[in-house]
Amino acid sequence: VDHVANGFDPTDVLRDFDWGRTRRLASGRVLREWEVFAGDKEIEVAPGVTFPAWVFNGRVPGPTLRCREGELLRVRFVNGSRHPHTMHFHGVHPSAMDGVPGQGAGVIPSGGSTTYEFEAEPFGLHLYHCHVSPLAEHIARGLYGTFIVDPRDGRPDADELVMVQHGYNTTFDGEGNQLYAVNGIPFHYMHEPVRVRRGELIRIYLVNALEYDPINTFHLHGNFFHYFPTGTSLQPIEFTDTVMQAQAQRGICELRFPNAGAFMFHAHKTEFAELGWMGMFEVS
Amino acid sequence: VDHVANGFDPTDVLRDFDWGRTRRLASGRVLREWEVFAGDKEIEVAPGVTFPAWVFNGRVPGPTLRCREGELLRVRFVNGSRHPHTMHFHGVHPSAMDGVPGQGAGVIPSGGSTTYEFEAEPFGLHLYHCHVSPLAEHIARGLYGTFIVDPRDGRPDADELVMVQHGYNTTFDGEGNQLYAVNGIPFHYMHEPVRVRRGELIRIYLVNALEYDPINTFHLHGNFFHYFPTGTSLQPIEFTDTVMQAQAQRGICELRFPNAGAFMFHAHKTEFAELGWMGMFEVS
Amino acid sequence: VDHVANGFDPTDVLRDFDWGRTRRLASGRVLREWEVFAGDKEIEVAPGVTFPAWVFNGRVPGPTLRCREGELLRVRFVNGSRHPHTMHFHGVHPSAMDGVPGQGAGVIPSGGSTTYEFEAEPFGLHLYHCHVSPLAEHIARGLYGTFIVDPRDGRPDADELVMVQHGYNTTFDGEGNQLYAVNGIPFHYMHEPVRVRRGELIRIYLVNALEYDPINTFHLHGNFFHYFPTGTSLQPIEFTDTVMQAQAQRGICELRFPNAGAFMFHAHKTEFAELGWMGMFEVS
Ligand SMILES: [Cu+2]
Ligand SMILES: [Cu+2]
Ligand SMILES: [Cu+2]
Ligand SMILES: [Cu+2]
Ligand SMILES: [Cu+2]
Ligand SMILES: [Cu+2]
Ligand code: NA
Ligand code: NA
Ligand code: NA
Ligand code: NA
Ligand code: NA
Ligand code: NA
Ligand SMILES: [Zn+2]
Ligand SMILES: [Zn+2]
Ligand SMILES: [Zn+2]
Ligand SMILES: [Zn+2]
Ligand SMILES: [Zn+2]
Ligand SMILES: [Zn+2]
Ligand SMILES: [Zn+2]
Ligand SMILES: [Zn+2]
Ligand SMILES: [Zn+2]
Incomplete structure (x- = not known):
């Protein structure tokens, strides 16, 4: 399998945590920001076997977004795929930020974009994925990734x-x-x-x-x-x-x-x- | 879907707890009684699509039977279906009250009836269902319902x-x-x-x-x-x-x-x- | 079903714990040893229906191997089957004792043998099974059994x-x-x-x-x-x-x-x- 052509290597994915960019708001609170692009991409999944994936930031799975409990999160989502998509996060957030059809920005068409903004809570191991119908295919094509909210005081070194x-x-x-x-x-x-x-x-x-x-x-x-x-x-x-x-x-x-x-x-x-x-x- | 023709509305089912009738026995203990009827019923499950269900008290799911830990329970079961059925409760009870073929009243034929009597224990969320063979079909046709035993001191208001x-x-x-x-x-x-x-x-x-x-x-x-x-x-x-x-x-x-x-x-x-x-x- | 011809009776299997043989090492530690034979055997699984099983010690499931936390365990494995097999234990052990292809003795050919040696840990309920490919078939044919490690201080009588x-x-x-x-x-x-x-x-x-x-x-x-x-x-x-x-x-x-x-x-x-x-x- 040609990891370079694929644009990602599972060995790197293991320890690749995307912390985004942060700045401190006037209130003292941390604002953490990411940009996530949806795209269409042929991935070599076995020697000589390609899969026409739909991908977040060029990878299956998408980037591991990582933050800390209580931060304000902003995810700029740009849909560069030929298909409509969203980012739906597991976690606590307002319904307008739920990344599902009919709520907030709803379905993001090909070429469209939106920004999801919500607080990082609760701490734990979560995920995100596209929530457009047919839902099974939008997930199965590769549109999912890990979302980690660290506890306020962190976890033991590991x-x-x-x-x-x-x-x-x-x-x-x-x-x-x-x-x-x-x-x-x-x-x-x-x-x-x-x-x-x-x-x-x-x-x-x-x-x-x-x-x-x-x-x-x-x-x-x-x-x-x-x-x-x-x-x-x-x-x-x-x-x-x-x-x-x-x-x-x-x-x-x-x-x-x-x-x-x-x-x-x-x-x-x-x-x-x-x-x-x-x-x-x-x-x- | 015509809820009136169906005889039940899922919106009502959400908060419809069937507490039965109670009276205090000479010992001071509460006796709680229900009557449950099995029947055959066409249910409109999607616009224009009917399903020939087998039902407890005219509903799928059957009534939510609710009681309190330690009470004596009596369930009068009348089989008005054209098929043989039972009521098998998850919970602690004597084998004669288990609602299975070969124990106690065993299989209740069409037109037959029996009374299941047992103590309400343990507190928790349980269920009941028919236990006649072929078991998969007797369940899948709709013969199941919720059985709640409240803790002696209840749960917080909600x-x-x-x-x-x-x-x-x-x-x-x-x-x-x-x-x-x-x-x-x-x-x-x-x-x-x-x-x-x-x-x-x-x-x-x-x-x-x-x-x-x-x-x-x-x-x-x-x-x-x-x-x-x-x-x-x-x-x-x-x-x-x-x-x-x-x-x-x-x-x-x-x-x-x-x-x-x-x-x-x-x-x-x-x-x-x-x-x-x-x-x-x-x-x- | 002819339990005698099968060579095992499920009623006996229920309470049949194979403690092996023990002796005390110079260090004071207990060494516990078993011999396990893999074989091929027709089992009558329903009246008149036979299944060409692959078996440990003539049974499906294999013997329930039981020991105590901290003991040194030695399992002499003899492959009398016409097929290659291993014994892979769930538990903590060195990779050479893992009973998988490519580690330690690796795949044990028909007629071959090996000895697995490791400490009994952690206490709990575990299992063992063959780990040769095709893995699904090597398990499905019957090559699995229970492995119990008792806590150092035992569990309450039961x-x-x-x-x-x-x-x-x-x-x-x-x-x-x-x-x-x-x-x-x-x-x-x-x-x-x-x-x-x-x-x-x-x-x-x-x-x-x-x-x-x-x-x-x-x-x-x-x-x-x-x-x-x-x-x-x-x-x-x-x-x-x-x-x-x-x-x-x-x-x-x-x-x-x-x-x-x-x-x-x-x-x-x-x-x-x-x-x-x-x-x-x-x-x-
Ligand atoms: Cu969700
Ligand atoms: Cu989704
Ligand atoms: Cu049961
Ligand atoms: Cu049942
Ligand atoms: Cu294992
Ligand atoms: Cu295995
Ligand atoms: Na949130
Ligand atoms: Na499959
Ligand atoms: Na009871
Ligand atoms: Na299905
Ligand atoms: Na060990
Ligand atoms: Na099957
Ligand atoms: Zn999508
Ligand atoms: Zn989800
Ligand atoms: Zn969802
Ligand atoms: Zn039935
Ligand atoms: Zn059940
Ligand atoms: Zn049952
Ligand atoms: Zn094998
Ligand atoms: Zn295993
Ligand atoms: Zn394995």
């Missing part, structure tokens, strides 16, 4: 990773997916393992954006993690090696590897694993 | 809403659903939003009665809720905007809307949403 | 039961299952109920090994249980009568029956229930 679970319905039959991936490219982390340090705290922001299939799961080999569903509590709910997420569910996994070596991670829906949703940690 | 997630297999192929709904009619709350007050505590009794599909999800736009699975604890387990339920799972969502306006809620299984499982809150 | 949820894809189409079961034989506990005592603490080790279908559920009639997901905490997460598990999820259910009598348990995915995933408790 090697932080974003993992967005998703798929490609390469037949466009709207019935399922023929390829499954984490961060854009099926099997990517089998060839290029996720490199981490033994004993170091690792925090995975795990998001399920999978369309069509009812659930997704994440299993880690040879280790366990603490799971924080939606990331809205600082107390974990479970210590496990396998979690399930429906579409739009997400959670934080915290772990340390006690042993060096190579450890698989994959959907324990084996169909998904064998069609691309598997990878390796390389612990040194 | 605007309380019942939302039963379900579907219609209009082809009767037993393979899936062609329409999805909350409280009986697909898309109903898109046309007639759920009206609530800004800042007021809202408590949603969310039940998944969906047949055939493996899971269902509930997502709320522009807001988050505390989730109490099965309603059996007064402490929430999660603060989120998306929950997943398998059939017969249920949970309480508590929230306040900080902003006025119109906010969608829908299954984040987008297939279900686009086939009817979506609605709006109108917050004023 | 009548302990193992229930492994699984299925048989008798058409080998890799698309789903035509039969569903707990502990090997569809409908077994309908004919031979699980006998338990009224008022006694019952602890169910519930594991979902189901291949192909996205989720599984366990529902108990007439009673509720405390649920400990993955068994890694001594505090339950929920009090309910219905839980959902994706493949490889597992949890402990603790309950007492207040009433004598016969109570069903079944998947509340009614399709699974009607194809074999149902049974009875007989409480006396």
Whole structure:
């Protein structure tokens, strides 16, 4: 797969947090701003296999937008795709900023733009996606990304990773997916393992954006993690090696590897694993 | 859709709690009694589309039976349908009162009747449904409803809403659903939003009665809720905007809307949403 | 179904814990050892219906391997099947002991053997299964079993039961299952109920090994249980009568029956229930 032609590399996506630009308002409050462009793009998803994706900022998944609880957020959205789109954020915001048809700026036509403005709340792990009908296709084509609101006092230092679970319905039959991936490219982390340090705290922001299939799961080999569903509590709910997420569910996994070596991670829906949703940690 | 001909309106179903009739026994204990009739009924589920439902008290979903922990409950069940049925309650009760074939009164034939009697326990959000074979069809035809056992000391005052997630297999192929709904009619709350007050505590009794599909999800736009699975604890387990339920799972969502306006809620299984499982809150 | 010819009886599987053999090392530490054989075996899964299973120690599910936190474990694995296999354990261990292709001994060919050695951690309810490709088939043919690590100080005394949820894809189409079961034989506990005592603490080790279908559920009639997901905490997460598990999820259910009598348990995915995933408790 030609990552340069694709314009993104899943290895970089892992630790690529888009903090936007900030300035302090007269009130002392932080204003954080991003620009997000929707576009149409052929992505090489497997050697020689291209998928006509709809993308935010040229990537599948879109950029990981990250901010801090209580900030004022402004997202300038420019629709450079030939199709109408929106950005709908999971989080608390006024209905005019909901990024759905019929509210506020509503559907943004090809060539149009708008600005979504709202407060960063609640802290946790959220997501955004297009909300135009047919909704399944607008999501399945690639229009989703991670939205992280850090707690006011932050979280403990860690090697932080974003993992967005998703798929490609390469037949466009709207019935399922023929390829499954984490961060854009099926099997990517089998060839290029996720490199981490033994004993170091690792925090995975795990998001399920999978369309069509009812659930997704994440299993880690040879280790366990603490799971924080939606990331809205600082107390974990479970210590496990396998979690399930429906579409739009997400959670934080915290772990340390006690042993060096190579450890698989994959959907324990084996169909998904064998069609691309598997990878390796390389612990040194 | 002609709600009058159907005999029920999803807007009314939201806040329609059937407390039955009560009297105090010599022991001082409260006896609570209901009469529930099974019947066969054509329901207009979409404009011009009728579904030959099997119904409890003329509705899909059946009546929301509500009581208080520790009461003695008596449910007079009369089967006016042409098919055999039962009422099986989720909750604690003797096996003779389980409403399944071969225990107690067993299957109640067309024209037959029985009385189920048991204590109200444990407090929480439960359900009831027919338990006659073929089980999938007896549920899918519409024979399910909500069963709420209030804690002995109640819950905090709130605007309380019942939302039963379900579907219609209009082809009767037993393979899936062609329409999805909350409280009986697909898309109903898109046309007639759920009206609530800004800042007021809202408590949603969310039940998944969906047949055939493996899971269902509930997502709320522009807001988050505390989730109490099965309603059996007064402490929430999660603060989120998306929950997943398998059939017969249920949970309480508590929230306040900080902003006025119109906010969608829908299954984040987008297939279900686009086939009817979506609605709006109108917050004023 | 001829349990003698099959070589195992689901009634025995319920309470059959394989503790292996132990001896104390010079350090004072306990070494616990098992021998596990993979083989090929025709199993009568329904009257007159045989399934060409791949089995650990002659059973579907494989033996319930049980140990205590902190022990040193040694599993001698001998592959007597005509197919290559491994034993992959859920739990914490070095990558060379992970039982996957390319790590340590890797894939064990027909006639080969290896020894997996690792520490028993963390305490909880885990599982093991073959990890050879095609992974879905190597699991679906029957190569899975329960792995219990007791807490250092044990759990309260109880009548302990193992229930492994699984299925048989008798058409080998890799698309789903035509039969569903707990502990090997569809409908077994309908004919031979699980006998338990009224008022006694019952602890169910519930594991979902189901291949192909996205989720599984366990529902108990007439009673509720405390649920400990993955068994890694001594505090339950929920009090309910219905839980959902994706493949490889597992949890402990603790309950007492207040009433004598016969109570069903079944998947509340009614399709699974009607194809074999149902049974009875007989409480006396
Ligand atoms: Cu959307
Ligand atoms: Cu594993
Ligand atoms: Cu039933
Ligand atoms: Cu949303
Ligand atoms: Cu495996
Ligand atoms: Cu039940
Ligand atoms: Na906000
Ligand atoms: Na697929
Ligand atoms: Na009761
Ligand atoms: Na459907
Ligand atoms: Na270990
Ligand atoms: Na099936
Ligand atoms: Zn779009
Ligand atoms: Zn694995
Ligand atoms: Zn969403
Ligand atoms: Zn019925
Ligand atoms: Zn939405
Ligand atoms: Zn039920
Ligand atoms: Zn194998
Ligand atoms: Zn049942
Ligand atoms: Zn596994």
